[in-house]
Amino acid sequence: MQVLKFGGTSMGSAQSIEQVCNIIRNKKPNGRFTIVASAMSGITDKLIQCGQLAGQGQEQYRNVLAEIESKHLDTIRTLFPITVQSGIISQVKKRLNTLETLCDGIFQVGELSARSLDKIMSFGELLSSYLLAEKLKSAGLNAVWKDSRELIVTDNNFGNAAVNFLATNHQTAQYYQQQTADFFVLPGFVAATSDGETTTLGRGGSDYTAAIIAAALHAEVLDIWTDVSGMMTADPRMVSQAIPIPHISYEEAMELSHFGAKVIYPPTIQPVMDKRIPIWIKNTFAPDDYGTLIRSQDGETHVHPVTGISGIQKIALLTLEGSGMVGIPGFSKRLFEALLTERVNVILITQSSSEHSITVGIHEADMLKAKTAVDSEFSQEILEKRIEPLIVERDMSIVAVVGDKMKNHHGTSGKLFAALGRNGVNIRAIAQGSTEKNISVVINKGDVKKALNVIHEAFFEEPLKQVNVFIAGVGNVGGKLLEQLNQQHQFLMNELGLHVRVTGIANSRNMAFGHEAINLHDWKSALDAGEPSDMAAFAQKIKSLNLRNSVFVDNTASKDVAAIYGEFLQHGISVVTCNKIACSSDYAYYKSLKDLARKYNASFLFETNVGAGLPVINTLNDLIRSGDKVNSIEAVLSGSLNFVFNNFVNGASFREVVKAAQDEGYTEPDPRIDLSGVDVMRKILILARESGVQMELEDITNHSFLPKEALEAPSVDAFYEQLDVHADHFLSLREKADADGKRLKFVARYENGKASVGLQSIAPDHPFFKLEGKDNIVLYTTNRYAAQPLIVKGAGAGADVTASGIFADIIRSAR
Structure with missing residues (x-):
């Protein structure tokens, strides 16, 4: 026996149901098959809406019933030849009439009980499975429809009933022994009490139905057909780089499904795991894709220690804390009993080693009743100030990293926490099972997408x-x-x-x-x-x-x-x-x-603040980090000023050279920003600070070579006029340097806690003398470089080299 379950999207339209039938027909000819069907996509939500509207006394439930009827009748007319439609429509309308009568009764009394809601919700699977069975029959297959309520026995916990496996296994085996059909079509999700009252197995319960039947019949395999090609390493809606998981253990699949992986309903795995029945998750719309095979570990080696990542959103953290808890037994028991009384499901538990506090994660929807119950249970201790009232934190999410191989792979936790820490994701709580198959962290819900991506990148995308x-x-x-x-x-x-x-x-x-x-x-x-x-x-x-x-x-x-x-x-x-x-x-x-x-x-990287793309700051940082001490810094740090004074030769006027520098883009639109020396002051200030000195801009002496009238000119044009007015001043500076066989350079200097900038005449034996074009040069004299300074030299201006320096800083930040 093979069991196949088809989800809501697989049953969502006439075309989808045709595809389901093709998959079933392509199964091996010899053998028996049980097919479990979910309701058509969207129908269960509409059925719930019907019940709620009727219970609130709102007649709009009739409109929703009409939508449900229309969808099913339209599907019949598309799916079946006209010669057989009338009989099928008659049966469907009969069931829809029963549904309408039920809703009418709820409308009359103005109350929707859990029992009534289960009856209403059951109609989705009852209708879809009936249509699938009739379609298989019309295709010539030996198929029968069987009501799951006559096979699966549960308690009367309506909405999420617990299965009586002993009674269920007996009834299922007895039924199949008496049948000769090849294909059995069952509605998923629905069951019944021993008294015949309709119950449901929880949202997603069609998977569970299939697993229950597979376990009862000792099936060869359980196929879960859905709209994705298996389980993924993460939710692809959150992580675009998520990849399919071809093989996974039962335990890993249970962990991932418990922590939010939607491909499989969590209770599904247990019944088949006990019988070691493989589960194969396949894509109805891409049946040739391999999918995911869930089975016992058989020595297969995973490439990664982590198999998958999943998460649960809308989590609240409850923290019970107080000095009165230390060394006193029973606090945990009373906490969990209080939550049990209110049927609050605990998802995560963590406790401090000092016993001063215990923290649990629950669904956010349960936090108010949880707080009321716990504060009531510990009211005396709270009154006596031995413990604090229950602390509730909302807007949290849990991210779980799952993998059988994690326990044998050192550094998994460190890698996880480092990836989150590097990206500013704060961890509020941590839990790790003793089996080391799962590490769960609680984080702010706003960080979930980023957290999933950085963790996925750390464990699955290391090359990229x-x-x-x-x-x-x-x-x-x-x-x-x-x-x-x-x-x-x-x-x-x-x-x-x-x-x-x-x-x-x-x-x-x-x-x-x-x-x-x-x-x-x-x-x-x-x-x-x-x-x-x-x-x-x-x-x-x-x-x-x-x-x-x-x-x-x-x-x-x-x-x-x-x-x-x-x-x-x-x-x-x-x-x-x-x-x-x-x-x-x-x-x-x-x-x-x-x-x-x-x-x-x-x-925080700013290499291009000094010297454009030159490694000026990085070199300085390396010296300091390695324990060296900077004694002095001497530098030409303005490419534009160096360009100006290198070209202020052979009879060219100072005004002409400055204008040429501006036209070439070597200066700011207002050249005074460069010529004033303030820009160089900023650069030497940054180098001094990076050397470990606390210094302000006003601490730097600026020996300006520009006349006051030029600096204070009301406009750029007026500034150029002042350069003409003071042409003799600039000419005398050049002539004096030429007479001494020197060259003019605008130099920045730092030594003994003091810094200055200004125009200097540089002798031929100095490293600055032959500095050409718009180049920069920096001389670091340190304890290690005492006899001869460490020199960094090269192009210190220009869009290309500055961009390349920024590019290099981006790469440094990434690595």
């Missing part, structure tokens, strides 16, 4: 880690960054195992988010079609998306954007920036950002 990048500022630097990310996308996946997705972009006008990722071949169109830019809304959207491995990239020079870095870091979102404002603002803010990054395990 997803990184979600949000970029503010897509001008010269931002545009080049997007170009580089697009160009290197495949390389990052193949060589570094990183799937970098740009999920959000913003400029001063618009902002846009991609459902999965923004197409970097056409990001400008996506941005043009986006909504008006609002940086507060952009930040809120990033936080609400709550995606794993998120990185915020700031390519702006905005003080407002720099002010919100803390919001990202405290949500576990890394920050990468070329914006110098945050790190050169008040030391307290700079320090707070560094502290937040450490506290919330997020990266």
